[in-house]
Amino acid sequence: MQDVKVDASDPLDLNEQVAAAIRRAIADGEAKPGERLPPAKDLAAELGVNTNTVLRALRQLRDEGLLEFRRGRGITVSGTPERGAVVTRARELVDFARRQGYPPEELARIIEDLA
Numbered sequence: 001m002q003d004v005k006v007d008a009s010d011p012l013d014l015n016e017q018v019a020a021a022i023r024r025a026i027a028d029g030e031a032k033p034g035e036r037l038p039p040a041k042d043l044a045a046e047l048g049v050n051t052n053t054v055l056r057a058l059r060q061l062r063d064e065g066l067l068e069f070r071r072g073r074g075i076t077v078s079g080t081p082e083r084g085a086v087v088t089r090a091r092e093l094v095d096f097a098r099r100q101g102y103p104p105e106e107l108a109r110i111i112e113d114l115a
Helices: 014-027 040-047 052-065 083-097 105-115
Strands: 067-070 072-075
Touching: 014 052, 014 083, 014 105, 040 052, 040 072, 052 083
Parallel strands: none
Antiparallel strands: 067 072
16 A cells, blocks of 8 residues: 555544555555555554554454454455445444434335345
């Protein structure tokens, strides 16, 4: 991932900047599904940030469905920005349904009925 930079003066948290840069690399096709990312400590050294900052960004992207963590195989790109957007929206829907009193199982039935 070339040209990835973080700006300490930017109001956006450093881990959010790192996540955005990786998202952009995936969207631009620079990091394709199935490709391995460099280790977090290498990314951190390249960006001049703490390894924990990079790990927070990577976990966020994993939760969005863009990355997959595999023991012994590293971190690979597993999705596209579109899939990440769907996962994010689904998470928002689950949160909304819970606030309205609908458990996930019932929400799944509602979605199945609509599909």
